[in-house]
Amino acid sequence: MERPPMDPSDTPRAAGRAPGGHPAKRAAIDAAARTVFGNEGYSRASVDAIAAEAGVSKRTIYNHHRDKAQLFLTVLQQSARAVAEYHEGLIDRHLGTPPPDLAAALTRLGHGLAVPHEDFAGHFALVRVIFAEARHLPEHVLQGWRETGPGRVHSRLAERMGALAEEGGLSGGPPEELAAHFTQLVASEVYERSFHGALPLPQEETDALIASGVAAFLALHGPR
Known part of the structure; x- marks a missing residue:
């Protein structure tokens, strides 16, 4: 049976070929990929468009990344790691030692975790791509994101809450x-009402949602 033609934008580099090239070019490729994937989504984004955005050839991209899926996972994990480190810092700052006012500490932490920091706007654009196109993304991409980002933050939060308990x-x-x-x-x-930061909520609404959530959490899990 004749195989269907491969989409040129998904053409992998030769098997076994190691990534290489100039670090500055790789940085430009990764930045361009974040922009194109964030604007176009995963399925619609092409390696041609990423190459044009980065000002390099497709061959140069394949010198650094095996295929489109690996490029998406690379830039996703880069930004997920940075966000996870930031969120872990928030958790340690607010819950690293028993706070004198637990409700206030949880409220401040809730704001830090729930409202995307402006420095990470590009990352949350990629997160929206994940939720919109999960069915079209390779399983290893989804798993890699979970382990690098949300899973890591959840583990640190569980650790600190276990210590408080x-x-x-x-x-x-x-x-x-x-x-x-x-x-x-x-x-x-x-997250849901703001579409993961795409449409930021009014401050009053955000404050009310977080205050209500903290009150419900403490009613369920506060000290007895």
Whole structure:
């Protein structure tokens, strides 16, 4: 049976060929990929468009990245890692030691986690691509993003909430469950209503949603 023609934009570089080239060109390619994927989505984005945005040839892109899926995963993990480090810092700052006012600390943390920082606008554009096109993305891309970003932040949040539970500041479940409930009650509604930062909510609405979520979380898991 004759194989269908391959989409030229998805043509991989030769098997076994190692990535190489000038670091500045790779940085330009990665920046261009974030822009094109964020604007066009995964399926519509082409390696031709990324090459044009970066000012390089397609051959140069394939010197650095095996194919479109690997390029998408690379830039996604780069930004996911940066966001995860930022969020871990927030968690450590607000919950690293037992706060004197737990509700206030959880509220500040909720704002930090739920409202995308302007420095990471490009990353959350890629996150919106993931949710819109999950069915069309390779499984290893989805798994790589989970492990590098959300999974890492969830683990740190569970660790800190477990420590608070041991000291009597929280109750009502294992650390993984405490972290999941906090995220669901405090951050998820803000994510959904703002379409993951695409349409930022009015400050008053964001404040009300986070305050309500923190109150519900403490009613469920506050000290007994």
